[in-house]
Amino acid sequence: MNPVLSSLRARQLSGVRCRTCARLLRREKRSFATASGAGDPEGDPEIYDVVCVGGGPAGLSLLAALRSHPTTSRLRLALIETQSLTPLRTFAPQPDSYSNRCSSLTPASVGFLDGIGAWRHVRRERVMSYGGMRVWDGVSGESIGFDVDGGGGGVEGVKEEREGTEGSNGGVVAYMNENVNLTSALLRRIEELGGVDILEGEKVEDIAFGEDTPTADLTSWPVITTSSGTRLAARLLVGADGANSPVRTFAGIESRGWDYNRVGLVATLKLSGPGWGGEGKKIAYQRFLPTGPVAMLPLPGNMSTLVWSTTPALAARLKSLSPEDFCAMVNAAFRLRTPDLKFLHTIEGGQKDEVSWRETHTKFSREQVPQDVVAVQPGSIASFPLKFRHADSYISQRIALVGDAAHSVHPLAGQGLNQGQGDVEALTQNIIYNVEHGADIGTRMNLEGYGKERYWRNHVLMGVVDKLHKLYATENLGVVRVRSLGLGIVDRLEGVKGWVMRRAAGERGLF
Amino acid sequence: MSLLRSRILNSNLPRELIATCTLTPPHREPHHRQFSVLNRPPPNYEGHVPLTKTERVGMAIGSAVLAFLNPRRAETNKDLIATLGETTSQPYFITRLRDTMLLTPSGRRILRLRPRITSSTLSLPHLRSLPKNTLGHTYALWLDREGVSPDTRDAVKYIDDEECAYVMQRYRECHDFYHAITGLPVWREGEVALKGFEAVNLGLPMAGLSVAAVATLKKGERSRFWGVYGPWAVENGVGARCLIDVFWEELLERDVGEVRRELGIEMPVDLRGVRKAERERRRKGREEGERSGDGLGIN
Numbered sequence: 049m050n051p052v053l054s055s056l057r058a059r060q061l062s063g064v065r066c067r068t069c070a071r072l073l074r075r076e077k078r079s080f081a082t083a084s085g086a087g088d089p090e091g092d093p094e095i096y097d098v099v100c101v102g103g104g105p106a107g108l109s110l111l112a113a114l115r116s117h118p119t120t121s122r123l124r125l126a127l128i129e130t131q132s133l134t135p136l137r138t139f140a141p142q143p144d145s146y147s148n149r150c151s152s153l154t155p156a157s158v159g160f161l162d163g164i165g166a167w168r169h170v171r172r173e174r175v176m177s178y179g180g181m182r183v184w185d186g187v188s189g190e191s192i193g194f195d196v197d198g199g200g201g202g203v204e205g206v207k208e209e210r211e212g213t214e215g216s217n218g219g220v221v222a223y224m225n226e227n228v229n230l231t232s233a234l235l236r237r238i239e240e241l242g243g244v245d246i247l248e249g250e251k252v253e254d255i256a257f258g259e260d261t262p263t264a265d266l267t268s269w270p271v272i273t274t275s276s277g278t279r280l281a282a283r284l285l286v287g288a289d290g291a292n293s294p295v296r297t298f299a300g301i302e303s304r305g306w307d308y309n310r311v312g313l314v315a316t317l318k319l320s321g322p323g324w325g326g327e328g329k330k331i332a333y334q335r336f337l338p339t340g341p342v343a344m345l346p347l348p349g350n351m352s353t354l355v356w357s358t359t360p361a362l363a364a365r366l367k368s369l370s371p372e373d374f375c376a377m378v379n380a381a382f383r384l385r386t387p388d389l390k391f392l393h394t395i396e397g398g399q400k401d402e403v404s405w406r407e408t409h410t411k412f413s414r415e416q417v418p419q420d421v422v423a424v425q426p427g428s429i430a431s432f433p434l435k436f437r438h439a440d441s442y443i444s445q446r447i448a449l450v451g452d453a454a455h456s457v458h459p460l461a462g463q464g465l466n467q468g469q470g471d472v473e474a475l476t477q478n479i480i481y482n483v484e485h486g487a488d489i490g491t492r493m494n495l496e497g498y499g500k501e502r503y504w505r506n507h508v509l510m511g512v513v514d515k516l517h518k519l520y521a522t523e524n525l526g527v528v529r530v531r532s533l534g535l536g537i538v539d540r541l542e543g544v545k546g547w548v549m550r551r552a553a554g555e556r557g558l559f
Numbered sequence: 560m561s562l563l564r565s566r567i568l569n570s571n572l573p574r575e576l577i578a579t580c581t582l583t584p585p586h587r588e589p590h591h592r593q594f595s596v597l598n599r600p601p602p603n604y605e606g607h608v609p610l611t612k613t614e615r616v617g618m619a620i621g622s623a624v625l626a627f628l629n630p631r632r633a634e635t636n637k638d639l640i641a642t643l644g645e646t647t648s649q650p651y652f653i654t655r656l657r658d659t660m661l662l663t664p665s666g667r668r669i670l671r672l673r674p675r676i677t678s679s680t681l682s683l684p685h686l687r688s689l690p691k692n693t694l695g696h697t698y699a700l701w702l703d704r705e706g707v708s709p710d711t712r713d714a715v716k717y718i719d720d721e722e723c724a725y726v727m728q729r730y731r732e733c734h735d736f737y738h739a740i741t742g743l744p745v746w747r748e749g750e751v752a753l754k755g756f757e758a759v760n761l762g763l764p765m766a767g768l769s770v771a772a773v774a775t776l777k778k779g780e781r782s783r784f785w786g787v788y789g790p791w792a793v794e795n796g797v798g799a800r801c802l803i804d805v806f807w808e809e810l811l812e813r814d815v816g817e818v819r820r821e822l823g824i825e826m827p828v829d830l831r832g833v834r835k836a837e838r839e840r841r842r843k844g845r846e847e848g849e850r851s852g853d854g855l856g857i858n
């Protein structure tokens with residue numbers, strides 16, 4: 049039997065029934081449903097409640113969330129992902145080796161992932177929580193750092209009650225985690241629950257509105273044709289297909305923004321120790337350089353992950369260096385002054401020697417910067433172009449966008465993936481509400497709540513992140529003075545600092 | 560920033576946004592530890608005299624006033640100018656000069672090797688023996704003509720950063736090379752022109768302040784400054800590459816004209832020559848006046 053109809057029946061639809069559903073129900077009496085299994089080009093498309101394009105962090109967590117909630121667990125779900133998911137299923141990492149794609153998850157995101165039963169599957173020994181960040185201005189040297197346990201009014205409110213989560217040191221700002229650790233846990237959760245038709249290694253070839261067939265009128269439904277010729281009709285088509293979202297293109301939703309002419313250079317690094325405070329007191333470091341911020345985020349043991357936003361040309365130079373010189377450059381990025389960094393980017397080699405000489409003439413406190421980088425994990429240096437993009441709308445008739453398909457943001461605040469989790473949480477709530485009220489989960493009107501809420505939240509956040517990038521991407525002395533002054537003023541407002549810290553940890557509620 | 564932040568704090572914002580603000584709760588790090596005259600910290604290098612802010616400002620004003628009121632003393636007592644130079648260039652100007660050096664390979668090599676220019680590091684007899692067209696010969700010739708020696712430079716003592724102190728030292732020791740390559744003499748008129756050039760080229764406030772000495776020049780000299788040497792100083796100060804990172808010691812055997820071209824320096828009109836011609840003209844004028852007076856008397 050047609051699964052859509054069955055689920056509609058199961059929910060015993062009340063008066064809130066869209067015309068399409070009503071027609072479908074009527075028709076179903078007259079004809080047999082299509083054979084089970086994916087639809088083929090000749091026959092009718094297979095009908096799903098939710099088709100999710102894209103099996104990244106956003107798409108997988110949406111599916112896991114829908115499957116794990118009793119209200120939505122009977123919806124018929126499909127996933128289309130270009131890449132094979134086998135690497136996620138067989139994820140068996142070496143203890144000392146880490147993927148270069150890591151993201152910091154806020155406690156709010158972790159709370160959500162825990163709620164949908166996915167966090168249990170994350171390899172916890174590879175997740176590093178950190179309780180403090182030290183952030184400073186690379187031109188003025190003005191420090192913006194703080195320590196969660198110590199000063200700044202503290203974040204005692206953010207005690208981790210959740211059983212099994214990292215961070216016995218009380219306040220956790222965020223959890224550093226490999227993206228692959230998260231996605232493989234999400235996939236394990238999805239397969240544990242079962243019931244999602246996964247079309248992996250298949251690309252979306254075409255999306256078009258369906259036809260009015262004897263079995264169903266699909267003229268207002270998106271029908272997806274994959275590279276293997278499979279056809280799927282979606283009551284709700286979710287685009288979790290990343291920055292170049294084909295779903296967004298199909299929906300005719302413009303995505304506006306600009307390129308920063310910057311890339312995020314990432315690498316997995318080995319430091320000389322586990323951090324100045326030892327394993328239990330990890331710290332994240334970020335220094336704003338005129339070319340962009342450079343961040344060192346802690347992983348377990350002596351490992352750390354690097355995100356260095358810089359110009360494409362400078363990134364190319366960094367990539368061309370010997371491992372020794374590359375490590376020296378990373379050390380320099382956290383220690384040396386702008387003129388030194390400028391010069392070091394112009395030479396083809398010998399940075400190691402130059403940096404060790406300059407360190408003796410540069411004032412910095414060793415304990416205020418990351419420990420020395422001693423090695424870079426082979427093959428871990430990569431770079432990604434940084435863009436600012438925001439879709440004009442997150443929704444359209446039978447379409448919803450989540451994650452990078454809806455927005456790309458500068459990684460300086462480590463928010464991209466977390467924003468996607470926020471989208472997924474809100475969309476799931478929206479779907480649950482509609483199902484509970486017997487409403488069609490796909491109509492534009494019923495999606496409006498999701499679209500509005502997330503758009504504005506993300507819009508404001510992205511605006512601030514963008515302004516921060518621009519504010520710090522200058523050496524103009526006037527601007528440097530003013531921004532230092534601004535920081536100095538907030539420093540005096542201890543209460544504000546504590547408040548900010550609590551929000552940083554993703555605590556809910558505004559005041 | 561503060562505007563941005565107050566907007567953040569005043570509006571009802573989503574929780575994610577606030578995470579961004581974690582980038583900005585600040586903790587001010589003391590830049591310069593304050594001290595008083597009673598507990599002066601130990602020197603950062605040999606000869607260093609750490610000054611309090613008040614002392615620094617006081618000495619800057621004091622030395623400037625003295626140098627201006629009593630230019631003769633400023634000329635004979637180099638220490639006054641040196642004090643003025645050191646107290647006015649810290650922290651901003653000398654750091655900027657050092658940063659300029661850090662941007663070029665030769666500047667960095669100088670900072671790393673820290674060469675000194677004295678009569679023991681540069682053998683004047685050797686320089687005199689170099690071909691006439693070389694920088695080394697020109698330099699030695701200029702020292703001989705002006706009757707100065709490279710050893711008359713004071714040691715730096717009021718610059719706090721040890722590396723910046725070296726930069727100040729280097730600037731002083733290179734000063735004679737600037738004289739030699741421009742051919743400007745050490746008399747006040749030549750010195751003022753060169754200081755103007757340095758002020759523009761190196762961005763040192765003391766050099767700029769010294770240009771005020773133009774007010775103490777004789778009338779003819781002053782109009783020559785505004786008409787000839789002033790414009791020359793500005794044009795060349797801007798046009799030439801910053802001279803602080805020139806490794807003069809490595810250029811001694813090069814053709815001086817070629818070096819000038821590479822650095823972008825044009826020779827100003829020879830001041831000695833101009834003055835000589837001027838004197839000549841005045842003497843002639845006087846003689847002619849006397850003669851015509853005689854004539855009048857005769858008539």
Ligand SMILES: Cc1cc2nc3c(=O)[nH]c(=O)nc-3n(C[C@H](O)[C@H](O)[C@H](O)COP(=O)(O)OP(=O)(O)OC[C@H]3O[C@@H](n4cnc5c(N)ncnc54)[C@H](O)[C@@H]3O)c2cc1C
Binds near residue numbers: 103251
């Ligand atoms: C250098 C860097 C550092 C970052 N650091 C952080 C951080 O610290 N914290 C943080 O929160 N975020 C961070 N981010 C952002 C974060 O990585 C992204 O926001 C996140 O990966 C987006 O997830 P997503 O699921 O929306 O999209 P993606 O991860 O892009 O997933 C999209 C999926 O769709 C699939 N797909 C695409 N087209 C098709 C198609 N036609 N058919 C089928 N499948 C398709 C792709 O194969 C892919 O698997 C960082 C980003 C960069 C570049």
